[in-house]
Amino acid sequence: MKRKGLYFLIALALGGVGAVHAQDTAAASDSAASTMAPSYDGRWYIAPTVGGYYNDTDRNTHSRQFYYGLGVGRFISPNTSIDLFIDRTSRSRDGGGKWSNNNYGVAARYYFGEWTAWRPYLMAAVMGSNHHNAMDKGWAPAAQIGAGLSKAITDSSDFRVEAGYRYDWDDKSQPSQNGYGDWILGFSIVSRFGEPAAAPAPVAPPPPAAPDCSTLDGDHDGVNNCDDKCPNTPAGTIVGPDGCPQKVVIDLRGVNFKFDRPKKGETDISKSLAEPTSASLATLDQAVDTLNRYPNVKVMVAGYTDSKGTDAYNQKLSERRAQIVYNYLTSHGIDASRLEGPVGHGESDPIGDNSTDAGRAQNRRTELQVQQ
Numbered sequence: 001m002k003r004k005g006l007y008f009l010i011a012l013a014l015g016g017v018g019a020v021h022a023q024d025t026a027a028a029s030d031s032a033a034s035t036m037a038p039s040y041d042g043r044w045y046i047a048p049t050v051g052g053y054y055n056d057t058d059r060n061t062h063s064r065q066f067y068y069g070l071g072v073g074r075f076i077s078p079n080t081s082i083d084l085f086i087d088r089t090s091r092s093r094d095g096g097g098k099w100s101n102n103n104y105g106v107a108a109r110y111y112f113g114e115w116t117a118w119r120p121y122l123m124a125a126v127m128g129s130n131h132h133n134a135m136d137k138g139w140a141p142a143a144q145i146g147a148g149l150s151k152a153i154t155d156s157s158d159f160r161v162e163a164g165y166r167y168d169w170d171d172k173s174q175p176s177q178n179g180y181g182d183w184i185l186g187f188s189i190v191s192r193f194g195e196p197a198a199a200p201a202p203v204a205p206p207p208p209a210a211p212d213c214s215t216l217d218g219d220h221d222g223v224n225n226c227d228d229k230c231p232n233t234p235a236g237t238i239v240g241p242d243g244c245p246q247k248v249v250i251d252l253r254g255v256n257f258k259f260d261r262p263k264k265g266e267t268d269i270s271k272s273l274a275e276p277t278s279a280s281l282a283t284l285d286q287a288v289d290t291l292n293r294y295p296n297v298k299v300m301v302a303g304y305t306d307s308k309g310t311d312a313y314n315q316k317l318s319e320r321r322a323q324i325v326y327n328y329l330t331s332h333g334i335d336a337s338r339l340e341g342p343v344g345h346g347e348s349d350p351i352g353d354n355s356t357d358a359g360r361a362q363n364r365r366t367e368l369q370v371q372q
Helices: 003-035 277-293 311-331 357-363
Strands: 045-054 064-077 080-092 098-111 119-132 137-154 157-168 180-192 298-303 339-344 366-371
Touching: 045 080, 064 098, 064 180, 098 137, 119 157, 137 180, 277 311, 298 311, 311 339, 311 366
Parallel strands: 298 339
Antiparallel strands: 045 064, 045 180, 064 080, 080 098, 098 119, 119 137, 137 157, 157 180, 298 366
């Protein structure tokens, strides 16, 4: 056989398998980086093999011979496996005697297709061949190229059939021959051992998006959660635009009464108010507007007098002043359930000096006292 041509064939096969393996490893690396989980079974396996040789006629032996072997290996990527192997064949020489070879080597296989499908593959191997015969006992290098077909049988075992061409550089067994090329056909059962890798944990779905805080009002104070700086105010608390408690003051300063007004039975508040009446009524209308903007606010309507007159008279007068303001509020749309009273406090709690006309004018008043 032309050994230069054989060298080229083997180098081409090994280079091709190596290039395919390098490409497959890069793809597997990219896949592992993206999924963070292996996409193949990387457990170690054993592969007992039996088969037959179709021997090179230059060996001067029977043309067909039985062989057997054992491989140990693992997949290093979804499409590539590496095996360490040993096999043996014993031939009967034409002139009598035996010629045996024990081979020790490493084989690479590149598979095509999905993991559980029928997978054709290419293989390449290098080995040392230890030959025993009547002429010589020794070592020679050998190499093999081939192709095969593999199919998963169970989660832990595969069936493999393989055909190949093996070249042995033995130049000692026969003085007139230098190197032998044999065809081989082998059958293997690949059995993985150890616990299979756990399936990747399912990816948890992303949590649902949180509701928009602008649509929520956790403490039901009328201010959305985005703007509420005091998120847990008790129910019924009067709050400002920031959701924090706010003291609501309904100021009726300027709504002062003429001396000894209103009279008993008087219902027109404009006749009882001190001048200028239009400004006093505008202040009352502002109070109505404030109560409308704060529908949860309740107020106590309280009336007061100056110190002129008896206590008993002033008590009645203060009650009339509270009543006429109370009537004004209800007649302008404020529900009576939001008003407490009316009550009169007579000449108590003065805010002005009763010894002066100006002070007494200040004390002739009605207040809207916010109830928290």
